[in-house]
Amino acid sequence: MDTTLATFENDVIAASTLTPVLVDFWAPWCGPCKTLGPMLEKLEAEYEGKWRLVKVNVDENQELAAHFQVRSIPHVVAFADGRPVDQFIGVLPEGQLRTFLDRLVPQGADGARVEAQAALAEGRRDDAYDALQAALAYDPGFDEARLDLIELLLDDDRIDDVRSEVELLSPKTTQGIDARYNAIKTRLDALDAAADLPPTDALEARVASNPDDLEARFDLASAFIARLKYTEALEQLLVIVQRDRAFREDIGRKTMLSVFDLAAHQPELVAQWRRKLSASLF
Secondary structure (H helix, E strand, O other): OOOOOOOOOHHHHHHHOOOOEEEEEEEOOHHHHHHHHHHHHHHHHHHOOOOOEEEOOOOOOOHHHHHHHOOOOOEEEEEEEOOEEEEEOOOOOOHHHHHHHHHHOOOHHHHHHHHHHHHHHOOOOOOOOHHHHHHHHOOOOOOOHHHHHHHHHHHHOOHHHHHHHHOOOHHHHHHOOOOOHHHHHHHHHHHHHHHHOHHHHHHHHHHOOOOOOOHHHHHHHHHHHHOOHHHHHHHHHHHHHHHOOOOOOOHHHHHHHHHHHHHHOOOOHHHHHHHHHHHOOO
């Protein structure tokens, strides 16, 4: 892939948050570039998506070359997590290239999790499932990968599988203040509560007849969370915050925060309700 100043942010900076990116600064007149370029292309194919190659023609992109202080080519800069992390100048033998790449590419469980994130970003959910299972086979105690898997299972409404995976999380996650786990627990608690609650229209009638019945409002919010109706749940929770912060140890605000994590794929909704919550608190 070729990139320019206009596309560099997307092609390299953003892309490297999912998969490491090698940027090859080259020019058509550069003899060594004609040796290195095909080697990098061959290795990119061999590594099967574990890193990406992006090329910058320095004659056509002098501002980019100047920014990265490219004075001699070929000049290769490696990016990971949105920033440059390593580089080399000139042509390396293939063995040294592989060593350079192996330092860059996450291995084992970390590598499998990176593959899962890249697959999910491209809409390949089955591949993401497989990669996360591989990560957990490498390291069953890798809670971050297990939380990724649980979130996928939640999205697919595979609640029994979610409960099974939650049982395998370590105490440091389940007994700490992990925001992702708290969001998952909020959804599971809401599902459990909803199974024993009256229908939502009956709860709405209770709230309408007594707006100060905060227990009814929280039950209604739980029913909405179980059905993924986050806007409706947040409406009820915000009223609880506004009327009584002390109700059940500030459960209105705490549950709103967990709903924000559950609804992270709806950033506009989350931003809107964060503002409303903030306005109610200060």
